[in-house]
Amino acid sequence: MSASNLVAESVWKAIESTHSVNEEQLSVLHFLFGKNFEKATRIVDQRGVKKIIGEPSGRSILQVVGESRRKEEYLCFADNYCACYSFFYDIINRGEQLCCKHQLAARLAESLGACVEVKVSDEQLAVLLSEL
Amino acid sequence: MVERFFFTKPGDSNLQESDSITLLSGPPSCGKTSLLFQFAINSASRCRSGNSKVVFICSRRRLDTRPPYLSQGIDPGSDIFQRIKMKYIDEGDDEGIKKYFAAFHLNDTLPAAVIVDDFGDFFDERSCQERYGNPRGRDLALVRTLALCHNAIIHANKKGPCKLLLSDTRHGDSPRSLFIYKRWIPTIFTVKGDGSGSFRLQYNNYPGNGCSNRTRIAKYSVAFQYLFLEGITEEGDER
Numbered sequence: 001m002s003a004s005n006l007v008a009e010s011v012w013k014a015i016e017s018t019h020s021v022n023e024e025q026l027s028v029l030h031f032l033f034g035k036n037f038e039k040a041t042r043i044v045d046q047r048g049v050k051k052i053i054g055e056p057s058g059r060s061i062l063q064v065v066g067e068s069r070r071k072e073e074y075l076c077f078a079d080n081y082c083a084c085y086s087f088f089y090d091i092i093n094r095g096e097q098l099c100c101k102h103q104l105a106a107r108l109a110e111s112l113g114a115c116v117e118v119k120v121s122d123e124q125l126a127v128l129l130s131e132l
Numbered sequence: 133m134v135e136r137f138f139f140t141k142p143g144d145s146n147l148q149e150s151d152s153i154t155l156l157s158g159p160p161s162c163g164k165t166s167l168l169f170q171f172a173i174n175s176a177s178r179c180r181s182g183n184s185k186v187v188f189i190c191s192r193r194r195l196d197t198r199p200p201y202l203s204q205g206i207d208p209g210s211d212i213f214q215r216i217k218m219k220y221i222d223e224g225d226d227e228g229i230k231k232y233f234a235a236f237h238l239n240d241t242l243p244a245a246v247i248v249d250d251f252g253d254f255f256d257e258r259s260c261q262e263r264y265g266n267p268r269g270r271d272l273a274l275v276r277t278l279a280l281c282h283n284a285i286i287h288a289n290k291k292g293p294c295k296l297l298l299s300d301t302r303h304g305d306s307p308r309s310l311f312i313y314k315r316w317i318p319t320i321f322t323v324k325g326d327g328s329g330s331f332r333l334q335y336n337n338y339p340g341n342g343c344s345n346r347t348r349i350a351k352y353s354v355a356f357q358y359l360f361l362e363g364i365t366e367e368g369d370e371r
Contacts, residue, residue, distance in 0.1 A: 054237060057287075058287075058290075059283075061283070077279055077282075081279035081283075088272060092275055092311075093268075093271075122238055123238065126237070127234075129235075129280060129283075130227075130231050130234035130235070132230065
């Protein structure tokens with residue numbers, strides 16, 4: 001894991017332990033992730049992160065609203081996947097960024113306990129995941 | 133770590149716990165399927181629960197054409213094979229792989245290990261390009277499926293140990309999609325020919341993490357239609 005990832009992980013864990021974020025933590029995350037983090041905070045403030053949880057297994061996936069007018073929803077695993085264009089081209093292909101804004105929004109919302117939780121059956125979750 | 137791909141005696145303490153997700157990469161016809169099959173046998177042997185199984189996913193056509201070689205000492209009639217469940221998916225059917233891992237949490241009993249042979253061959257260039265309307269369609273499909281596999285296995289491990297082992301054929305120095313695999317797979321083993329008909333299997337240990345740089349290398353052969361471990365050596369310097 002890179003140094004940036006390690007620093008980010010420690011901040012996420014600290015936020016998760018208190019379900020709150022302070023100015024210093026925001027500052028560190030902004031330093032690490034730049035404008036993507038700003039956009040992520042707006043998405044979280046607008047309650048744009050949904051956690052879809054399969055019952056009874058507890059397996060889940062996140063759905064994050066995009067910032068464009070079209071309000072697309074992107075399926076996301078916070079630490080390592082997003083369905084958006086930026087994830088594939090900027091992160092996987094070019095390695096230019098650590099995370100896209102949707103992943104950051106997902107991680108921030110999860111750490112703060114600020115996801116809108118939607119419970120579905122395990123079968124419904126399987127169908128959703130198969131369409132990833 | 134390389135020992136897990138070879139025949140081990142019961143109670144052998146050298147068999148360390150493996151990482152949750154592993155890739156075995158090697159050139160064509162180097163015995164990858166045989167190594168995977170031995171890994172399946174080892175995993176099935178170590179299952180504490182009588183209900184635990186190992187799932188081996190592969191193309192039926194490939195397996196029929198080139199069946200794996202067993203190690204000497206393995207009885208083909210052993211009950212252990214009852215614990216290895218074969219799941220056949222057609223080459224080029226990456227959607228089949230996705231569906232399996234999308235529904236992984238629906239299993240009543242999670243397997244102790246899932247092994248996917250020739251993972252890359254399930255992703256057909258042309259059909260992926262058509263599906264996604266993108267010249268990088270195959271890479272897109274690989275990314276989505278690996279993310280799903282990773283999520284399935286990490287979730288499964290919250291309930292009990294569950295390993296995922298993939299193999300991929302390497303044409304040239306490194307697997308075609310190594311930059312994608314590395315994103316989700318922390319442990320990568322590579323196989324290289326040694327020029328004399330035998331092969332060397334080693335773990336790709338990346339320096340700089342404070343660990344020893346010594347790496348164990350297994351030299352093996354499949355020349356006589358069984359998997360034969362010639363020896364394990366250590367190379368590299370301590371740091």
